[in-house]
Amino acid sequence: xxxxxxxxxxxxxxxxxxxxxxxxxxxxxxxxxxxxxxxxxxxxxxxxxxxxxxxxxxxxxxxxxxxxxxxxxxxxxxxxxxxxxxxxxxxxxxxxxxxxxxxxxxxxxxxxxxxxxxxxxxxxxxxxxxxxxxxxxxxxxxxxxxxxxxxxxxxxxxxxxxxxxxxxxxxxxxxxxxxxxxxxxxxxxxxxxxxxxxxxxxxxxxxxxxxxxxxxxxxxxxxxxxxxxxxxxxxxxxxxxxxxxxxxxxxxxxxxxxxxxxxxxxxxxxxxxxxxxxxxxxxxxxxxxxxxxxxxxxxxxxxxxxxxxxxxxxxxxxxxxxxxxxxxxxxxxxxxxxxxxxxxxxxxxxxxxxxxxxxxxxxxxxxxxxxxxxxxxxxxxxxxxxxxxxxxxxxxxxxxxxxxxxxxxxxxxxxxxxxxxxxxxxxxxxxxxxxxxxxxxxxxxxx
Amino acid sequence: xxxxxxxxxxxxxxxxxxxxxxxxxxxxxxxxxxxxxxxxxxxxxxxxxxxxxxxxxxxxxxxxxxxxxxxxxxxxxxxxxxxxxxxxxxxxxxxxxxxxxxxxxxxxxxxxxxxxxxxxxxxxxxxxxxxxxxxxxxxxxxxxxxxxxxxxxxxxxxxxxxxxxxxxxxxxxxxxxxxxxxxxxxxxxxxxxxxxxxxxxxxxxxxxxxxxxxxxxxxxxxxxxxxxxxxxxxxxxxxxxxxxxxxxxxxxxxxxxxxxxxxxxxxxxxxxxxxxxxxxxxxxxxxxxxxxxxxxxxxxxxxxxxxxxxxxxxxxxxxxxxxxxxxxxxxxxxxxxxxxxxxxxxxxxxxxxxxxxxxxxxxxxxxxxxxxxxxxxxxxxxxxxxxxxxxxxxxxxxxxxxxxxxxxxxxxx
Numbered sequence: 001x002x003x004x005x006x007x008x009x010x011x012x013x014x015x016x017x018x019x020x021x022x023x024x025x026x027x028x029x030x031x032x033x034x035x036x037x038x039x040x041x042x043x044x045x046x047x048x049x050x051x052x053x054x055x056x057x058x059x060x061x062x063x064x065x066x067x068x069x070x071x072x073x074x075x076x077x078x079x080x081x082x083x084x085x086x087x088x089x090x091x092x093x094x095x096x097x098x099x100x101x102x103x104x105x106x107x108x109x110x111x112x113x114x115x116x117x118x119x120x121x122x123x124x125x126x127x128x129x130x131x132x133x134x135x136x137x138x139x140x141x142x143x144x145x146x147x148x149x150x151x152x153x154x155x156x157x158x159x160x161x162x163x164x165x166x167x168x169x170x171x172x173x174x175x176x177x178x179x180x181x182x183x184x185x186x187x188x189x190x191x192x193x194x195x196x197x198x199x200x201x202x203x204x205x206x207x208x209x210x211x212x213x214x215x216x217x218x219x220x221x222x223x224x225x226x227x228x229x230x231x232x233x234x235x236x237x238x239x240x241x242x243x244x245x246x247x248x249x250x251x252x253x254x255x256x257x258x259x260x261x262x263x264x265x266x267x268x269x270x271x272x273x274x275x276x277x278x279x280x281x282x283x284x285x286x287x288x289x290x291x292x293x294x295x296x297x298x299x300x301x302x303x304x305x306x307x308x309x310x311x312x313x314x315x316x317x318x319x320x321x322x323x324x325x326x327x328x329x330x331x332x333x334x335x336x337x338x339x340x341x342x343x344x345x346x347x348x349x350x351x352x353x354x355x356x357x358x359x360x361x362x363x364x365x366x367x368x369x370x371x372x373x374x375x376x377x378x379x380x381x382x383x384x385x386x387x388x389x390x391x392x393x394x395x396x397x398x399x400x401x402x403x404x405x406x407x408x409x410x411x412x413x414x415x416x417x418x419x420x421x422x423x424x425x426x427x428x429x430x431x432x433x434x435x436x437x438x439x440x441x442x443x444x445x446x447x
Numbered sequence: 448x449x450x451x452x453x454x455x456x457x458x459x460x461x462x463x464x465x466x467x468x469x470x471x472x473x474x475x476x477x478x479x480x481x482x483x484x485x486x487x488x489x490x491x492x493x494x495x496x497x498x499x500x501x502x503x504x505x506x507x508x509x510x511x512x513x514x515x516x517x518x519x520x521x522x523x524x525x526x527x528x529x530x531x532x533x534x535x536x537x538x539x540x541x542x543x544x545x546x547x548x549x550x551x552x553x554x555x556x557x558x559x560x561x562x563x564x565x566x567x568x569x570x571x572x573x574x575x576x577x578x579x580x581x582x583x584x585x586x587x588x589x590x591x592x593x594x595x596x597x598x599x600x601x602x603x604x605x606x607x608x609x610x611x612x613x614x615x616x617x618x619x620x621x622x623x624x625x626x627x628x629x630x631x632x633x634x635x636x637x638x639x640x641x642x643x644x645x646x647x648x649x650x651x652x653x654x655x656x657x658x659x660x661x662x663x664x665x666x667x668x669x670x671x672x673x674x675x676x677x678x679x680x681x682x683x684x685x686x687x688x689x690x691x692x693x694x695x696x697x698x699x700x701x702x703x704x705x706x707x708x709x710x711x712x713x714x715x716x717x718x719x720x721x722x723x724x725x726x727x728x729x730x731x732x733x734x735x736x737x738x739x740x741x742x743x744x745x746x747x748x749x750x751x752x753x754x755x756x757x758x759x760x761x762x763x764x765x766x767x768x769x770x771x772x773x774x775x776x777x778x779x780x781x782x783x784x785x786x787x788x789x790x791x792x793x794x795x796x797x798x799x800x801x802x803x804x805x806x807x808x809x810x811x812x813x814x815x816x817x818x819x820x821x822x823x824x825x826x827x828x829x830x831x832x833x834x835x836x837x838x839x840x841x842x843x844x845x846x847x848x849x850x851x852x853x854x855x856x857x858x859x860x
Contacts, residue, residue, distance in 0.1 A: 010477065037479065038464040056477030075477065077468055083774070101464045226522045290463035293523030297458040349458070
């Protein structure tokens, strides 16, 4: 996925972001925000030479202990924030796999999840207020620090809007207390089906672990080559389960998870002996995507969510689809919430391989939607899943989304090429300026 | 411009961005062009011929400290150091990237008497206030004279090791070498010093600095000459992380079986001592006290990210000192060989982050196993000592220095 940036700006302050946006407007350019560039759906890829506003230099952090929240600028790195809060006993709960690199602004834009969001909720559950620069350069505050802010929850509109509503310049997020006790279990299964069944059984047994992650054999082998965490490379699938809370509860839940896994034919269940071992097990899970070049230099990653009960069924189809197209697929995903991450790995230098990868990807998306799933769990729609939007949403749905977006950004300045496919709007185009209207019509808008 | 890379290695980066926070120049600038991912993309574009090898490209390459922190962070194992050296090699061949005077300078490193004389000249100029040391990132007071290097007398049947002395370090930090030799003596190990070829006219420099600058031919020649100064099969101990990393990689640089066999004999000195710790005299009663010195361990990048042998420093020091760790996961300090002189502004900003990490860690003295890092940090006013100096002190060997009872005294100056 290649981009075409017009001007790249590195603002330090809210005011500078406003200037960037206004100048872009004067020159008829769109504005595309970009954080650390770890996105997986092309949401920050510039199209048609827009002004790219890079937030990496916006690094201020102000902790408000009394309100148990922290104001951050969008460039603050997710893991840096957690590390900074750790001495005081807190952390920022959403922990996407890219947390060592990705920025808070990007987390908000994509409503990022992460292994621990099973128990703690995704980014939207942690964002209290957002200071936003809108497409015309005006500043506004969405949400607020009051327990019950007045009016509609516009904060909820912004979280996950992928830069299409405006640019977040300050974000207030909740501080999550560090759990007093944590246990991480590694369960080793011969059959992926048993692992998938164990996932549902754990939750049915009344435990909501902090995280349940599944890795299949191929990805386990690749990751083990990097971290050397002692993952069983001959296992058909492994589960990484974390329980946390008060020590007594953790001990009881650990025993229960162990029992359920063994009842589902786990060959072994290993509980990490100390923090070092825990960190190593997680490092393996969290660097999985980046490790695939050990097999092939390119990957195409999907992010569909399916009902947990359909996990096994869809997983089988994923393997079958990939095999049929002659593509290697690796699976590493948030099993607890049914969020699949099939990684199609390939070498783009092989002629014709891209077509096969795209075909296989489309079929995987179809299979997930047919099972009652959705297009994206946490990576966003961006450019990459735009063509599939019509599979999930009706024209009425898409039009409603377009109108909501237009309410914030009537001139279509904010990351206009993303998320909604061309032709989503069915309203009249009279209130738009000529160039924008022409562009929409050229793109296939229907009037 | 064709860049002499292995194309599969260049293809190995999937652009995931997990390296970004581990790159010192990305950390201080926040700009993609100063990140490993950005640099790899630039190398790809120039290599494909999509972009010219212009001043902007040279700036992207030149600002890399070559710390290789991105390599330990990379789940796909991209050999970034090789890509960067190849890019610089391509530049050195195709452009005026390395002008004649720099090439001459790198060549001169192999001629040890010249290095020592040059260092003395610089020391004199410093004392006459003719050089802006702080701005150039030079150590405060370079030594005017260097005492002869002295190996300690040990039993006739003592195991034998080679001790690498190097170029600039031997001129500027010979006291570190002396401490290392004192420790080896106390362990009952016979240290042998390399015998420079052609009356000291080459074999003094391992070629690391020339290699990092893209002058591969000079690096290969210097490495070959250095190899010849360590005949036999005894292990070769190195007390400079940068030189050790280079000597361990000669198998790749020279591509010969001889070089691979040579590299297999090379150990960082702490690495070797930790593996032979039974030979160390135990800690005295002073070391057990609650008031023992608190040492902050700074990992040189070429020890942690390249040799991946940073843990032995702790094993060696722990019996004698209270150690504290930094919280920056081995992020570079900005020294980078000649980097602190060539990129003073970035180097200073990178060091500021390291100073913050050192402040948070506490400790009254910093241990650093690489001469470049220690000078760079000392120039910021910290007390920095080599682990070998700390160990020699802890073993009560410091007072012995200069007794003159060595077998093979040699003043290489």
